[in-house]
Amino acid sequence: MSNLEKHPAELFERAPMVLTEGVEILEPRDVPLGGPRAMNVRRTLPQRKRSLIGAWCFVDHYGPDVVAERGGMVVPPHPHTGLQTVSWLFAGEVEHRDSTGSHAMVRPGELNLMTAGRGIAHSEVSTAETTVLHGAQLWVALPDASRGQAPFFEHFVPEPATLGDAVLRVFIGTLAGRVSTATTFTELVGAQLDLPAGASVDLPVDPRFEHGLLVEAGEATLEGTTVPASHLGYLQPGLASIRIAAGDRPLRALLIGGVPLGESIVMWWNFIGRSHEEIVQFRAEWQADVIAGGTEDGRFGTVRGYDGRALPAPELPNVRLRPRD
DSSP states (O other): OOOBSSOGGGGGOOOOEEEETTEEEEOOEEEEESGGGOEEEEEEESBTTBOOBTTEEEEEEEEEEEHHHHOOOEEEEEEEBSEEEEEEEEESOEEEEETTSOEEEEOBTOEEEEEOTTOEEEEEEEOTTOSEEEEEEEEEEOOTTTTTSOOEEEEEOOOOEEETTEEEEEEEEEETTEEOOSOOSSOEEEEEEEEOTTOEEEEEOOTTOEEEEEEEESOEEETTEEEOTTOEEEEOSOOSEEEEEEOSSOEEEEEEEESOOOSOBEEETTEEESSHHHHHHHHHHHIIIIITOOOTTSSSOOOTTOOSOOOOOOOOOSSOOOOBO
């Protein structure tokens, strides 16, 4: 999914963040994205005071949107570098095409994982059959040692697993004995968690990991702290178990986490690099190779099968882009 259409410097604009008994509550902010037919998303990561949770660097939550009223998702071909996109739906269907030649459908409960590596382009369009669109788009920053590799695409369907009253769908990494086969380049976890109203679960976790809980529906209590719907609760490393409880409605949430990346990144528009100069180069190559109709065998390649023009990059801000960690 393409990043924000507002001024690029606003990428790290801070939404309010509250620290309560060791749990940071990251409040969402509304962001329009996707070109001329922009759809609105609720963004909880990155923020000025927290750019990463493990290697997770970006969390958008959208819907449920009635497509007949809101127009669905129409994101033209756009570039990525240095990251993985994690597409996860709760309702609807999205057609994915990318410059490696991959053509796949994103469906509820199924992971679509795209590794950009040194550079990729892709498009995302909700299908004509979709009446309600509802999901999350997350990014993972690739470590410096892996970010120059060739791009590729994967699909994985996790089997639901029960842990007490909880139902888990582990789509990245390992949790509660369930293992995802999706490729990762740092130690990570990503899972959907469903709990009945009033129920709770103690999740065994890796104490080296920091974690975030995005509440998709209902209200959660995370280690004794309330996390409202569409908010993200953050926990520092050090816990071997996390207690999560549902309120008076069923809870659906996404748990993300990982070993702290330990690297500074420069993140602007749809690019992740390590310096201002790299981002300037990525933008120039996208504009020259794709937008201006240059070579098809450049860094980003060509998305075939999309009926329309690629998305041009915004103008760079008039300040140097700063590394963040």
